[in-house]
Amino acid sequence: MSIRMYDIIEKKKNGEELTRDEIFSMINEYTKGNIPDYQMSAWLMAVCFRGMSDRETFELTEAMALSGDTVDLSAFGSRSVDKHSTGGVGDKTTLIVAPLVAASGGIVAKMSGRGLGHTGGTVDKLESFPSFRTTLSADEFANQVKDHNIAVIGQSADIAPADKKLYALRDVTATVNSIPLIASSIMSKKLAAGTRSIVLDVKYGSGAFMHTKEDAEKLANMMVKIGNYHNRRTAAIISNMDIPLGYAIGNSLEVTEAIDVLNGNGPDDLREVCLTLASLMIERSCNIPHEDARERVENTLKSGKAYEKFCEWIEAQGGDVSYAHDPANFGKAKYSMDVISDTDGYISSCNTEKIGIAAMILGAGRQTAESTIDHRAGIILSKKTYDKVSKGDVIARLYTEKEETLEASRECLLSSLVFSDNRTNKEPLIHKVIS
Ligand code: URA
Secondary structure, eight states, rough: OOHHHHHHHHHHHHHHOHHHHHHHHHHHHHHHHHHHHHHHHHHHHHHHOOOOOHHHHHHHHHHHHTBOOOOOGGGGGGGGEEEEOOOOOOOOHHHHHHHHHHTTOEEEEEEEEBTTTOOOHHHHHHTTTTOOOOOHHHHHHHHHHHHHHHEEOOOTTTBSSSHHHHHHHHHHOOOOOHHHOOOOOHHHHHHHHSSSSSEEEEETTTTTSSSSSHHHHHHHHHHHHHHHTTTTTEEEEEEEEESSSSSSHHHHHHHHHHHHHHHHHHOHHHHHHHHHHHHHHHHHHTTTOOOOOOHHHHHHHHHHHHHHHHHHHHTTTOOHHHHHHHGGGGGSSSSEEEEEOOEEEEEEEEHHHHHHHHHHHHHHHOTTTOOOOOOOOOESSSSOTEEEEEEEETEEEEEEEEEHHHHHHHHHHHEEEEESSOOOOOOOOOEEEOO
């Protein structure tokens, strides 16, 4: 190893800038196992206190992106496009946006994650379809993208392995919460995944990773800068996760709600976030003005072509498409319970993370990476923030295969809600678009 890790830690501790060589050597040697976790932890903690310059952050991202396999999508020219959400509750946007963009002229080649804790993951939702394949070989992935303009698979272990190791270390050393570290972690995987354009949905609020709009904006700005620096046409929206998105939380329940939107129905908030993301993606991947992109995706949704593309996609990845034609095939979980209001008034706010936890308790999410999930478990909300409720109204319906979880979930859900006598002012759904 040509660098001394001790010197790099010392430099960062003193707030000095690292050189490109130092950053690349550190990441390469750490990936190979030549730098011990205790030294890397010390460096991460120094970054938490001292920060990183833009240049350092760009280079850290690049070094992590190049630490493993990279996907070559050059055959698709400038049309390949990806989206990423920083995660939330009821966030099923990929299920809608991916076929919507593919049916509007974009090429969606995407790696998605699984849910952990209170947030859900696209891969789990897709696995609600019997026999849907979330692992494809590199050739199968490329062929599907060529034939259908859409493929969504699970994150390969060989993509940005440096980030995988670093993220696990940050998780246990209280060093997750640093804008350059989060931004470089997310963007290293996006760069390695190879698309020419990237659209980010950075969520803020009680159900999001970033609790304030200001922090979400700082993170979004940094990720957009990283993407653009590395020649990816990048944009971000800052969206509200103080309220779950849509009404369904839990895997097959969310797929059903997504199919509703693709069929021209479904909740307004979910449709609007999807149309905004899809128009930013089409603007970039088809190189057309934003207004034209918005009109195009609205027409695609209205015409039913996005729904047709959804069915084509599910079938192409081996899923049982009869479930897309008739979501009643997913079936209902064995046990259910209505959550009844014992208050008159308005819901003035909610703790969205707690609603995600209430769904996790029912079996919809994982407490640890090893937990198994139950695709039919979850929550259908009937009331959300700003709604009027009367004593005896149903606020939500809980679904589970484990009857003993119902009461704990009900209590968790009720404890998430704050009631008031008057309706509170509505926060915008989309706080900002950064492009
Ligand atoms: N998600 C990531 O992939 N990395 C982070 O650092 C935080 C969230």
